Amino acid sequence: MASRPLRAKPVGYRPGIGSKGANVAVFIILAVLALLFLIPFYLILRNAFATDQEITAPGWMWFSPDPAWDNLSRLFDDPSVPMARSLLNSAIVAVLTTAGTLFLCTTAGYGLARVPWRHANKVFYLVLATLMIPGAITFVPSFVMVSSLGWLSDYRGLIIPGLFSGFAAFLCRQYFLGFPRELEEAARVDGLSHWGAFWRIVIPNSGSFLAAIAVITFVGAWNSFLWPLVIGRSPDSWTVQVALSTFLTAQTVSLSQLFAAALVAILPLVFVFLFLQRFLVQGVAQTGLKG
Amino acid sequence: MAVSTETAAPGTAGTGGRAPRARRRTGGWRTALTFWYFVGPFFIGLLVFTYIPVVWSAYLSFFDARNTVTPLPEDFVGFGNYARMLQDAAFTDSLVTFTVFAAFIVPLTFACSLALALLLNRVRLMRAFFRSVFFLPFACSYVVASLVWKMSIFNGVRYGMANSILDLFGIEDVPWLFDPNPPWYWLVIVTLRLWIQCGFYMILFIAALQQIPEHLYEAAYVDGAKPGWQTFWHITLPQLRATSVAVLMLILIAAYQAFDEFYNLIGNQAYARPPLMYLYTTALGTQQDLGRGSAGALILALIIAIVTVLQGRFLGFGNAEEK
Numbered sequence: 001m002a003s004r005p006l007r008a009k010p011v012g013y014r015p016g017i018g019s020k021g022a023n024v025a026v027f028i029i030l031a032v033l034a035l036l037f038l039i040p041f042y043l044i045l046r047n048a049f050a051t052d053q054e055i056t057a058p059g060w061m062w063f064s065p066d067p068a069w070d071n072l073s074r075l076f077d078d079p080s081v082p083m084a085r086s087l088l089n090s091a092i093v094a095v096l097t098t099a100g101t102l103f104l105c106t107t108a109g110y111g112l113a114r115v116p117w118r119h120a121n122k123v124f125y126l127v128l129a130t131l132m133i134p135g136a137i138t139f140v141p142s143f144v145m146v147s148s149l150g151w152l153s154d155y156r157g158l159i160i161p162g163l164f165s166g167f168a169a170f171l172c173r174q175y176f177l178g179f180p181r182e183l184e185e186a187a188r189v190d191g192l193s194h195w196g197a198f199w200r201i202v203i204p205n206s207g208s209f210l211a212a213i214a215v216i217t218f219v220g221a222w223n224s225f226l227w228p229l230v231i232g233r234s235p236d237s238w239t240v241q242v243a244l245s246t247f248l249t250a251q252t253v254s255l256s257q258l259f260a261a262a263l264v265a266i267l268p269l270v271f272v273f274l275f276l277q278r279f280l281v282q283g284v285a286q287t288g289l290k291g
Numbered sequence: 292m293a294v295s296t297e298t299a300a301p302g303t304a305g306t307g308g309r310a311p312r313a314r315r316r317t318g319g320w321r322t323a324l325t326f327w328y329f330v331g332p333f334f335i336g337l338l339v340f341t342y343i344p345v346v347w348s349a350y351l352s353f354f355d356a357r358n359t360v361t362p363l364p365e366d367f368v369g370f371g372n373y374a375r376m377l378q379d380a381a382f383t384d385s386l387v388t389f390t391v392f393a394a395f396i397v398p399l400t401f402a403c404s405l406a407l408a409l410l411l412n413r414v415r416l417m418r419a420f421f422r423s424v425f426f427l428p429f430a431c432s433y434v435v436a437s438l439v440w441k442m443s444i445f446n447g448v449r450y451g452m453a454n455s456i457l458d459l460f461g462i463e464d465v466p467w468l469f470d471p472n473p474p475w476y477w478l479v480i481v482t483l484r485l486w487i488q489c490g491f492y493m494i495l496f497i498a499a500l501q502q503i504p505e506h507l508y509e510a511a512y513v514d515g516a517k518p519g520w521q522t523f524w525h526i527t528l529p530q531l532r533a534t535s536v537a538v539l540m541l542i543l544i545a546a547y548q549a550f551d552e553f554y555n556l557i558g559n560q561a562y563a564r565p566p567l568m569y570l571y572t573t574a575l576g577t578q579q580d581l582g583r584g585s586a587g588a589l590i591l592a593l594i595i596a597i598v599t600v601l602q603g604r605f606l607g608f609g610n611a612e613e614k
Contacts, residue, residue, distance in 0.1 A: 026413050033407070034424040040436065040486065041427070043443045043452070058449050104333040111329025117322045123330060130341050132599065133592060139567075140574045140584045141348030142340060144360045164336035194325050223432035225551040226567070230575055241434045245555050248438050255442060262435045269430040277423060281494055 044266070047259035048072070055255050071260040081253055082235050083261060086243035089232075090222055091268075093158050093239060097221040098214050100163040106210070109172025110198050114184070124173070130166035143230050153237040158228055162221065168213060175209050176202070212283020215276050222269055240265045348585040356582035372586035382587060384561065385569040386594070392565065393546045395481045400542045401535070404489045408496035409523075422497075426490035433551030436483050441468065441556050445479045471562035480563070483552050488545070492538050499534035503527065540599065547595055566591050 047055050049071055050064040075083050112124050142161050151157030179202060187197040203210070228239040238246070244261055247253045253261075273280075327334075347360075352372050354362035376382050407425055411418060428436070444452045445467035454464045467475045507526050516522050528535075550567040557563050559572055566587070574584025 023413075023415070026410055027416060030410055030414055030421050033410075034421055037424050037428060037486065039452075040431070040439045040444070043439050044435075047443060055443075056448075056450050060452075060455050104336065108330045108333035111326050115322060115326040115329060117326035119323075120326060123326075123334065127334075127337065130337060132596060133341065133345065138341060138344055138348075138588075140570060140581065140588045141344030141351075143575065144347060144351065144581060145340065145344045148360050160336075161340045164333055164340055166337065166341070169333060195328065198329075219430060223434075225432065225434055225554075226571070229554075230571075241432050244438065245434045248434070248441070248555055249558065258438060258442065262438050266431055266435055270427065273427060273430045274423065277426060281422075281426075281498075 044259055044263050047256060048263040049260075050256055052254050052256050055259075068256065071256050072264070075257050075260045075264070078253075078257070081247070081257070081261075082238060082243060083240075083264070085236065086238045086240045087264065089155075089158075089238060090240040090265075092155065093228070094218050094221040096155075096159050097162050098218045100159065101165055101168055101217045102210065102214055104163055105165060105168035105172050105213070106203070107198070108169045109174075110176050110202065112169070112173045113176035113179075115194055127166050127169055131170060139226060139230060142227075146231060151231070153232055153234045155237075157231040158237070158239070162224075162227065165217075168217065171213065175206070179206070208279040208282045210283075211276055211279035215272060215280045215283075218272065219269060349589060351581050352583075352585035352589055354582050356580070356585075358579045358581075360581060362582070368582070372583045373590065376583055376587045376590060381561065381564070382566070382569055385564050385566045388563055389547065389549070389565050391477070392480070392549060393543060395477060396484055396546050397539065397542050399481065400485060400488050400492060401539060403485060404492035404538070405496050405531075405535075407489060407493040408500055409527075411493070411497060412500050422494075425493055428487050428489075429491045431487060433483070433487065434555055436487055437552050437555035440479055440483045440552075468557055471560075474562075476557060476563055479556060480552055483556070484549070488542070492542070495534055495538055496531065499531050500527070503530045536603075540602065543598070543602065544595070547591070 046061075046063055049067040049069060050061070051068050054061055054064050075081065108127075112120060112127070146152065146157045146161060149157075151160070183201055183205065184197045187201045188194075192200060223241060224239075225241045225245065228242050229245070232238045232242050235243075240261075244258075244265055247258055247261065351360065351362065353367060353369060355366040355368050355371075356362040411421055411425075414421065446452075446454065447464065447466040447469065448454070449458070449464055451464075451467075453467065457463070457465065465475055467479050469476075503526070507530070508522065511522055511526055512518070516525065548567060549565045550571065553563060553565050553568055554571075559568060570584050570587045570591070572578075573587060574581050
């Protein structure tokens with residue numbers, strides 16, 4: 001699990017200075033905090049496999065003595081709850097958003113960083129300016145745009161406006177500025193165009209950075225709520241977050257079903273996180289964010 | 292060399308190997324073409340889905356635009372929408388709500404994520420495990436977290452976890468979310484956002500902590516600085532300055548956009564309605580008043596711009612970038 005380059009040097013602390021007692025105290029504090037941080041996950045698991053009576057019973061219950069494993073299958077069998085459809089919508093939206101963002105923002109970032117056009121900086125400032133406009137502020141005008149394009153309750157409306165992330169393009173540019181120039185120069189001397197050097201040299205050597213951008217985009221798209229809520233007017237176009245929120249606020253489904261649905265909604269991301277976290281942490285360290 | 296002969300203009304064929312260099316510096320139309328080949332698709336999208344909507348919205352904000360995105364000339368109201376928004380108590384209250392929220396969440400998130408990073412940097416055992424645990428909530432959506440916080444932890448009735456614990460001490464059940472007096476709902480909202488966000492900023496701080504050169508600590512040690520608070524205050528914190536400024540900005544900007552947890556925990560209640568919630572109900576609720584919604588969005592954007600600039604001045608963002 002330990003990833004070599006990330007293994008922190010014990011900064012602010014030299015071996016032999018900190019006492020043994022202090023080290024034990026740090027460990028205990030972290031262990032207690034870790035337990036606190038895990039409570040919500042535990043509650044999702046507990047409630048997803050309990051009955052409603054067990055959840056609402058007055059006494060505290062650690063786990064259901066007789067776990068209701070069929071809660072999950074009941075959730076998907078319930079025709080009044082568009083669970084499978086909303087999961088499919090979320091998957092389609094998240095995958096296409098990630099693929100599209102990766103393509104558009106890496107190419108744009110590379111062009112801004114490496115193609116020495118005279119006016120490249122002016123274009124970069126126009127991209128940078130959009131970072132100052134928080135995404136949430138543009139949701140009213142973007143809604144206006146999307147509705148006049150006739151993209152409400154439609155994959156196009158859910159996906160396309162989210163593809164042009166100034167932030168992702170900015171991160172890509174910063175990353176490509178730091179990419180070793182010698183590698184590209186060699187490829188260019190060997191006769192590759194900018195485009196060829198980008199695809200054959202730069203992209204294959206940027207794995208962990210690309211993985212980081214991909215994970216951040218995927219998580220953002222999967223968890224996004226306001227935009228899908230605004231665009232997804234019909235139940236057929238709900239993403240899993242909108243579906244969950246509708247069950248939660250309208251209280252149309254039972255508590256145990258609600259938590260089973262939450263479990264299904266977070267599982268894909270928890271797996272993505274556990275397996276790709278290493279890249280994510282490396283990628284964050286590689287972006288300009290470290291200051 | 293296939294590419295350079297292919298791209299060299301007919302008249303310059305004789306200049307040989309130096310042609311690409313010269314083209315680089317002047318930035319001729321071929322370079323422009325290559326540039327737009329890379330940047331064009333993204334930039335067109337940025338124009339269509341960011342610049343045009345903002346301009347369009349600014350246009351709408353001067354019209355009485357209900358249920359329409361193409362108002363007629365006679366619907367022109369000048370600054371009427373702006374005046375009505377600023378006089379609307381619900382809108383100004385939402386700005387107050389946001390200010391209270393930011394006053395809690397910004398320093399708390401900052402302190403907690405920095406503390407977690409420092410603790411993690413020190414611990415020897417199970418470091419990767421702890422990092423995973425603190426980072427994992429970032430994978431959770433605000434909707435899922437709201438569900439857990441509202442239905443399981445801070446449920447107002449007996450079986451809620453918080454109330455179960457209070458029961459142990461013989462304290463009566465607290466209706467966490469739906470009693471504005473005392474305002475316990477802030478505890479619910481703030482802990483939820485802390486839980487989701489801390490891990491992410493912690494990662495940024497860990498990355499920054501690892502950039503601090505070890506010899507600074509050695510020098511401080513030789514000079515007799517006590518490890519712990521003194522070293523932290525005089526070495527670690529100043530070295531983290533650029534990251535700290537960036538993190539503060541990110542937390543604040545994220546706080547402006549708070550919507551998901553308010554919507555799912557409390558709904559559209561007057562006592563805890565952030566600006567985005569109000570804009571959502573104005574522009575896209577039953578009224579569909581896009582003119583006033585646009586005016587409100589622009590007022591908010593202006594406030595954000597001013598605060599960001601002030602914060603940058605105050606914290607010396609310019610200095611951090613210069614070095």
